[in-house]
Amino acid sequence: MEIFINNKSYTAEDGETIIQIADKFDIHIPRFCYHKHLSIVANCRMCLVDIEGFKFAQPACSTLVQDGMKISTQSAKTKNAQKSTMEFLLINHPLDCPICDQGGECELQDVSLEYGDDHSNYMQFKRVVVDRDVSPLISTDMTRCIHCSRCVRFGEEVAATKELGLLDRGENMKIDSFIEKNIDSELSGNMIDLCPVGALNNKPYRYSARTWDLSQKKGISPHDCIGSNIFYHIYNNKIVRAVPAENENINQTWLSDRDRFGYEGIYAEDRCKRPMIKKNEKLLTCDWDTAIKTLNQNLNTLKNEKKLDSLGCLISPQSTCEELYLFQKVFREFGANNIDHRTIEKDFDYQQDYPVMPTLGCDIKDLEAYDNVILVGVNIKKEFPILSVRMIQAQNKKTQFFSINFQSSNEDFNPAISLALRNDQLREFLDYLSNKTNKPNYIEEKMFHYIFKYIKSNKKNLIVIGPSIGQLPNQTEILYSLNQYSKKINADFGYLTEHCNNTASWLLGVLPHRLPLGKRVDKEGLNAYQMIEKKLSNYIFYNLEPECDFWNNDLVEDALKTSKMNVFFSSFMTPFIAKYADIVLPISTFAETHGSFINIEGSYQAYKQIIRPKKEIKLGWEVLNNLLFINGANNYTFDTLQNEIKNNIQDFDVTTNNNFKLSNQPLKYIQKDIFKFTLRNTYNTDQIVRRSKSLQQTRTGKLKNILLSNDLFSSHKKGYLEFIDKDKNIKSELYNSDQSLPHNTIAYQSYKIGDAFVGARTGTVKIKS
Amino acid sequence: MTLICTETYSKQEPASLETYLTLEGYQAWQKILNNKISKSEIINQIKESGLRGKGGAGFLTGLKWSFIPISDEQKYLVCNSDESEPGTCKDRDILRYNPHAIIEGMLIASYAIGASVAYNYLRGEFLDEQWKVFNKALEEAYQKGYVGNNILSTGLTINIFPVLGAGAYIVGEETAMLEAIEGKRGMPRIKPPFPAIKGLFAKPTIINNTETLATVPKIILKGAEWYKSLGINNGEGVKIFCMSGSVQKPNNFEVPLGTPFSNLLEMSGGVSNNSKLKAVIPGGSSVPVVKGELMLDTNMDYDSILKANSMLGSGGVIVMDETICMVKVLQRISRFYYGESCGQCTPCREGTGWLYKILTNIIDGNGTINDLHELERIAGLIEGHCICALGDAAALPVKSFLNNFWDEFEYYIDNKKSMVVG
Amino acid sequence: MNDINNNFFNNETCSMIENIKKKFPEDRKKSSIIESLLILQKNNNGYLTKDIITSLAKYLKVEEIDVYEVATFYSMFNTKPVGINTISVCTNVSCMLRNADNILNHIENKLGIKVGETTKDQKFFLKDEIECLAACNGAPMMQVNHKNYENLTIEKVDKILEEFE
């Protein structure tokens, strides 16, 4: 249809609103309550426009276009209507923009400069609203609120956890949470962006800079495999704030709190600031030249003595593609085979049959095309908060979610079923679903009814395997059973991985058995677990925190104690590193280097250096490159390196990736004693997040307690918990019962710096009576 | 005079089923069921009768019903017994003296629009008397099989549920009422979509006023022409007017539309306080005030009142004699809209308070003439700029009071006291 | 049912709330909030507490904030303690024209409180009634515990209040 705005003709579709057309053609209409990803409420009345044939100006955000409609965004009627709304908004709004944190980026300020009057006739008292401390991430200044209700609608519609509501009515209406309740959701920071005024502010950022002094750099989330796009705001070479960069395919206009506040970890006090070498049992600073040369010498000695089998090369999948690629390249050039990134895993029997790289099995935006999505071993709200948004959207479009985990998942969307099973039960359950075993009696009959009623092979089904499965001692058999089941119900099969770059780690051959693009290695090396368990004499750790990033931190310590050379490429100086390192190479975090990540859909996303590192900290890829160079290889520039990677992966056909066939049925795992597993706490997943002060102050960040299933808890009478984990006695006073755990189960909060050592991530324990 | 909604009022036990049955109660309903009268025929009859909504807007009832889509989806009828327009007290009497007429009307309306569930929303303040009486009547109707599953063995299902509010004028607005029934804050919705397309629980819904629905059975029983012809002087049908304020005998009168105002005034015993008629708000406090002289020449029908620059509204006729201070009346009206604004639209949330505060300032003796211009200006900024009509309802009285009684306001400002004694 | 404080949910209250729920489609849990709150408030000396709101939210399986939003919107709900008997004097136009203000003043003086306050002995809460109570032809009028008293005179008011002494 044809409509006219300011006498110019535009084509519009049935069902579009005036503001949508105007936005499409860059015709400015002021607005406060309207947001393209929220429902339309048309309550702020800022977008009123003159439409021919209407006595009064009408809201552009809610008025549907009609053929031949004539709209003016310039006429006196429009201007007067907008000016009057502005006047009303300002009568109760403080006019102290210079001290407001939103100053300079306040939509109210912008609009009032353009549309408001320069003086107010209002002589009465202004409304004042008392504030509470509701969150370590958000500060409130509710006197500034203009009641647009965006924050409330965000909670209701996008996050599906309503934390803020509208209270009281009329002029006294205010936004607040329930009595004495805090804002705790994992997506809460988005309300800061949505708030058009200075009512909801970024608390850590408060007063740290004025907006006009900031510069902006784009980054990719280093905290999960979704790859949210982020704008970092920089002041004096320091990140002071992060906001979403819009990407309709990935994070839309949202950001999880982890992605918004995680960067604080970069500024942790325990950053490695200088290269160091151990001399006479003491770790001393040295210059870079010495450090690299020493490392190179040691490696060449190993090479010459043909002892490279005693070298373990481990790198975190949180590293950039460039680092991952160079890492495997450098150490393979030396002749090493023990190369891996899967430090949180134990059972690797699956690895020959695994696809070239783990992917979700579909694009993130296409999740809503599925009838059924079966989530196994993942709590989306806790582990992939930004994905919750998509799942809620999908659910609103009738996708059903089924969740099977070791603790029933407390999702914000509403899973049709949410089962909590131990690892042995999980296999039995899956095998029953594929008609292979008898019906497990610990699952309610109606669950099966439901599953069989909805999950059928003629439906569009997706099975998603979460990172917790990787931690299991029987991961292979679970993967095998899931694979069988997926064939039976004709489902797509996909993964959500531990870190932001697991997909690249596989694709780029950071593996003991494969080269880049899945090519076979001639001589297969040891996997990550074997490297630790076998107590090698030499280790290279890249971006890894020995205390937290391994399947069993006890074993790591054992290995470090006895080895001869421990080299840490690290951004942080942890107590283990201080104690066991022979060489420490301080390297950049994600933000201090150019880099790229491949997200779980397989999208390659590159970004430029966001801030410069401190003087003595080097970019990780440069250090690796240096090692290559001094051994006579080509000297890469960042661009030639990145192009080599891009050219490599360009040829890879992602669509052929997903045929995963396990050849041999794995052995049956038998669970003895109490099943223990480790929760993946949202704010503990990686080294940067663990060090974000603000996130650690949130409710989730503060979780410490060990959780006991109800049966264990009720049979345990003492005021403390004492149990035997492997050969070690552990005593804890911090424990709770948790009814969302299966029988005979203990759940540890994930590894944290300073927390008690808990041994293996999964396995068995005995309670001391 | 033909009485419809108020027919039972003079009887002993007016609310009882027996009384209603002796007055041809439920015969319209049985006629429909026995003769299998089609939905469209009923809607046509209501259309032809010229029945207009008696809740305030005066929209043609039959036309409204015809907007309901013909489909298999769930549909709802809602009876609006929120009665909270200041000056209006007719629905509460129907609820307590003639509840069966409402029930029969709800049944017929539900049938006509294909709704199997109907809600009657009563304002919370009715919980002591009207709520109890209506519930009891409903129980009787259920027992007799007029309502419920398999109505009078026809296989038809219509369930009626009364629901209770908890104090909010705005919930009288039809979409706010839907929100309230959904258990939320009573904040009006944007239209379109209109409730007939997407209403209660997102399903097609018709909302009618109590009096409107209580009138329906007699129209079905006696025909559209009959109802239409009850009006006089170009009016069509009848309407209850609630005579209140400065009259000797305040009361509800169900009279032909078109009845001269002077007759109504006479029926209510004339102006009180031995005074003369000064002004009348003819349709509840939301409509513009009319000067007494003009009102005495006006008939009580939609068009005539419109000619007098006001509206028939809910039929709440508020009469003011010459001892009444118009500044104070306007201040009280403004306080009402200030207190009852739901708060979602900027102009209404911020503007109603502004109006009230200026008026209070004047009453306190601190006003200036400029305040009067401000009042007019602010009212103008609110009018037409809000989601629902509460904004207009707050603005129109201000405009009309100033328009008709500017001198009195000026006097108050200059002398820091009212022009009238008392 | 964790977190539901049974003091507020005796069998009778539960069955009343269950009856309310029956009026609405099963997935429309919020619909029962308003009427349930009225019952719970009545059982709790006329006001709502945090505990009541939390308990109802859990009972109906809705968010606490959903209940709280409603509790602060409708004027018949009190979220602060009030007196045992609630008096609402209508002062809207029709009543005002028939001297409702005198009635209100009289009550204020007699009880020694202003609108919005509760007497020291907790006997009376004088609600700040902004709405018209739909008894304009019985003006001036008031409600005591939502029961109507119409065509009031000072003498009548005194008598009525005595009944509650």
Ligand SMILES: Cc1cc2nc3c(=O)[nH]c(=O)nc-3n(C[C@H](O)[C@H](O)[C@H](O)COP(=O)(O)O)c2cc1C
């Ligand atoms: C602020 C406001 C308050 C209203 N209050 C009532 C009311 O108390 N009772 C009523 O029947 N209609 C009231 N209405 C009118 C309703 O919105 C609606 O038009 C009416 O219930 C439709 O029924 P009818 O067509 O039978 O009149 C009010 C409208 C507005 C804007």
Ligand code: SF4
């Ligand atoms: S706090 Fe901000 S986002 Fe929320 S309603 Fe107020 S102005 Fe809007």
Ligand code: FES
């Ligand atoms: S943007 Fe249209 S009314 Fe708020």
